[in-house]
Amino acid sequence: MTSITRIFDFPYHQQDKFTSIPDALASKQNGAWVKVSTEEYIAKANSISRALLRMGIQKDDKIAIISSNNRTEWHIVDIGVLQTGAQTVPIYPTISEHDYEYILNHSEASYCFVSDEEILRKINLVKHNLPHLKEIYSFNTIPNCKNWNELLDLGKDTSNQEEVEARKNSIKTEDLATIIYTSGTTGNPKGVMLSHQNIVSNVLGSAPRIPFGEGKSRALSFLPICHIFERMVLYLYQYYGVSIYFGESIEKIGDNIKEVQPNVITAVPRLIEKVYDKIYAKGAELTGIKKKLFFWAINLGLRYEPYGANGFWYEFQLKIARKLIFSKWKEGLGGKLEVMVSGSAALQTRLSRIFAAAEIPVMEGYGLTETSPVIAVNDMRNYGFRIGTVGKVIDNVEVKIAEDGEILCKGPNVMIGYYKNEKLTNEVITDGYFHTGDIGNIDQDGFLKITDRKKEMFKTSGGKYIAPQLIENTMKQSRFIEQIMVIGEGQKMPGAFIQPNFEFVKEWARKNKVDIGKTNETIVTNEKVIARIQQEIESINSKFGHWEQIKKFELTPNVWSIDGGELTPTLKLKRKNVLEKYQDLYNKIYST
Structure with missing residues (x-):
C-alpha cells in the first residue's frame, strides 16, 4: 500500500487499495458523462509530468490553473505538475484581470492552464504585463491557443519516466505544494503557501469524520476547486475511493444531482439556504391537507434535536414526517444523498435542524485557507454532532482560546506562511499558533462554537x-x-x-x-x-x-x-x- 506523504500519492493509494475505479473522475461533455478510471488518471498525469520535464520545468517553478468549472483535466494537470516538484497556483475564475495580473506576476507563474475563452480573453488583456508567463494552454479547444492535449502528446513517449520517478522521490512532505491566493475582502490577495504535509495531514485528519462506503460512494463536486475546502475534500474522496462527478455549473446543479444521485456533496451555507427556500416556496403553493402536512413537518423539523433527545413521541412523529414529506426532499436531491459537508461561513441552526430531520444531515465544519483548511467538523456518529457548533477539533490539530476569545490553531495543517510576506506571516503565527481572527469558545464536551470574526466586530x-x-x-x-x-x-x-x-x-x-x-x-x-x-x-x-x-x-x-x-x-x-x-x-x- 502506498504511504501517503505527498499530494500526488493519493491516486496511487486509490489504485493500490481499489485496483481501478472506472469512474474515478467524470465530467460532462456534449451532454454525456465522460469517465476516467484511476488507471487512466495516473497515466495521463504521468504524461503531463513527462511533457513538463521535456519543456524544462524545474523544481519550485510555478504553474497557474484557472477554470470556470470543476473538471477532470484540472486534477490530471494538478498531479502532473506536483510530481515534477513545481507548484500549482489555482486562481479564482471570477476575479478581475487586474487581480489575474497581480497573482500571475507575484507568483512568477511560467505557464498557465485555462478552461475557456472568457478566461483567456481576460489574461490576454494583461499578457503584455506578464514577463514571467511563457505560454498559455487551454482545456477547451480555442482558436489561436495551445491546447493541453499537446502536452499529453508530448508526454506519450515514456522514455523519461525514470526522470519523473526521480523527481517524485526528491519531493519531501514538507516541500511547498501550492500557493492559494485568498480572495480577501481588502487590498491585494495574499498568497498562502501550503506544503504537501499541510494538505495530506488535513485529509488524513478529517477522513475519520466523514462517513463513506469506501470504493462504492459517489460525490458531486461543484464548489470552486481553486478554494482549499473543495480541493482538500476532493483529495479525501480519492483517498476513500469515491467516484467524483464534476457539476457543469451552479445553474445546472439541480439537473446534475438528479443524474448523478450522489451520496455526498459539499456546499456553502448560501447554497443550502437557497435549496431550503426553493423547497419552502413549493410547499407554500400546496393546498388543503398537503399544505398542512408540509408545514407540520417543517415545524417538527425546526424542533429537531439529535440522538432522540426530544423523546419517543417526537421521534414517532418524525418517522411519519420522514415517510410522508421529507422523503420527497431527498428524492429531489437525487434520492441517495446521505450527507452534505458545509464550510466557508456560519450555517443557520434552523437549517442544521431541518435537514438532519429530513435525513440529509449537514455536517458543518470550520477552517481557513491558512489551516489547509479543516480545524473542526461535526460527525453524526458517536455523538459527534451538536447543532450550533462546528464540531470537535480533528485529531492532529490543537486549538486554544486566547484571552480575548480568539481561536488559535497549531498543527501540521498550519501553512508555511504568506508568499513573499514574512512580516505578515510573523504577525499571524506566534509560537507555532496561527491566529485565526475568529472569536469562539469550546464547550465542556469539546465542541467548538464560532461567534464572529474578530475584525468584523x-x-x-x-x-x-x-x-x-x-x-x-x-x-x-x-x-x-x-x-x-x-x-x-x-x-x-x-x-x-x-x-x-x-x-x-x-x-x-x-x-x-x-x-x-x-x-x-x-x-x-x-x-x-x-x-x-x-x-x-x-x-x-x-x-x-x-x-x-x-x-x-x-x-x-x-x-x-x-x-x-x-x-x-x-x-x-x-x-x-x-x-x-x-x-x-x-x-x-x-x-x-
Whole structure:
C-alpha cells in the first residue's frame, strides 16, 4: 500500500487499495458523462509530468490553473505538475484581470492552464504585463491557443519516466505544494503557501469524520476547486475511493444531482439556504391537507434535536414526517444523498435542524485557507454532532482560546506562511499558533462554537460590542431578505443595508395585490415593501439585546454578487466594498 506523504500519492493509494475505479473522475461533455478510471488518471498525469520535464520545468517553478468549472483535466494537470516538484497556483475564475495580473506576476507563474475563452480573453488583456508567463494552454479547444492535449502528446513517449520517478522521490512532505491566493475582502490577495504535509495531514485528519462506503460512494463536486475546502475534500474522496462527478455549473446543479444521485456533496451555507427556500416556496403553493402536512413537518423539523433527545413521541412523529414529506426532499436531491459537508461561513441552526430531520444531515465544519483548511467538523456518529457548533477539533490539530476569545490553531495543517510576506506571516503565527481572527469558545464536551470574526466586530458610540455575522445570519432567515450587512461602527446604534429577495417580494406583492412596479428600483422605494420588511426586522430584533437591534435600514436595488464586487468567490460579504458602494445610504441612515 502506498504511504501517503505527498499530494500526488493519493491516486496511487486509490489504485493500490481499489485496483481501478472506472469512474474515478467524470465530467460532462456534449451532454454525456465522460469517465476516467484511476488507471487512466495516473497515466495521463504521468504524461503531463513527462511533457513538463521535456519543456524544462524545474523544481519550485510555478504553474497557474484557472477554470470556470470543476473538471477532470484540472486534477490530471494538478498531479502532473506536483510530481515534477513545481507548484500549482489555482486562481479564482471570477476575479478581475487586474487581480489575474497581480497573482500571475507575484507568483512568477511560467505557464498557465485555462478552461475557456472568457478566461483567456481576460489574461490576454494583461499578457503584455506578464514577463514571467511563457505560454498559455487551454482545456477547451480555442482558436489561436495551445491546447493541453499537446502536452499529453508530448508526454506519450515514456522514455523519461525514470526522470519523473526521480523527481517524485526528491519531493519531501514538507516541500511547498501550492500557493492559494485568498480572495480577501481588502487590498491585494495574499498568497498562502501550503506544503504537501499541510494538505495530506488535513485529509488524513478529517477522513475519520466523514462517513463513506469506501470504493462504492459517489460525490458531486461543484464548489470552486481553486478554494482549499473543495480541493482538500476532493483529495479525501480519492483517498476513500469515491467516484467524483464534476457539476457543469451552479445553474445546472439541480439537473446534475438528479443524474448523478450522489451520496455526498459539499456546499456553502448560501447554497443550502437557497435549496431550503426553493423547497419552502413549493410547499407554500400546496393546498388543503398537503399544505398542512408540509408545514407540520417543517415545524417538527425546526424542533429537531439529535440522538432522540426530544423523546419517543417526537421521534414517532418524525418517522411519519420522514415517510410522508421529507422523503420527497431527498428524492429531489437525487434520492441517495446521505450527507452534505458545509464550510466557508456560519450555517443557520434552523437549517442544521431541518435537514438532519429530513435525513440529509449537514455536517458543518470550520477552517481557513491558512489551516489547509479543516480545524473542526461535526460527525453524526458517536455523538459527534451538536447543532450550533462546528464540531470537535480533528485529531492532529490543537486549538486554544486566547484571552480575548480568539481561536488559535497549531498543527501540521498550519501553512508555511504568506508568499513573499514574512512580516505578515510573523504577525499571524506566534509560537507555532496561527491566529485565526475568529472569536469562539469550546464547550465542556469539546465542541467548538464560532461567534464572529474578530475584525468584523465593532463598537457603537455607547461602547457596546456588535457581532454582525450573528445578527445577519438570523435576519436572513426571513424570506424577504436575501442579503444584509450590519453597519454602525462608532455610531449610536446599528443599522443595515438590505438586498431584498426580489423574487419572493414579487410573489408576496402578487398574492397581496400590491403594485410594486416592475424594476428593482421601484421595489426598494415602495412604502408597503419597506413597511413589510420593517415588520420582519422588528420581529427578529426581539431575539437580540436592545443595543444589538437594527434601528434603521436601507434597501439596495442591486443584487449583490461576485461580479458586482459585494461578495467574495465563496459568497462572503466584502464589507469594505459594500460600505463604499452604498456610502450615500450610510449617510442617509446616520445623518438624522
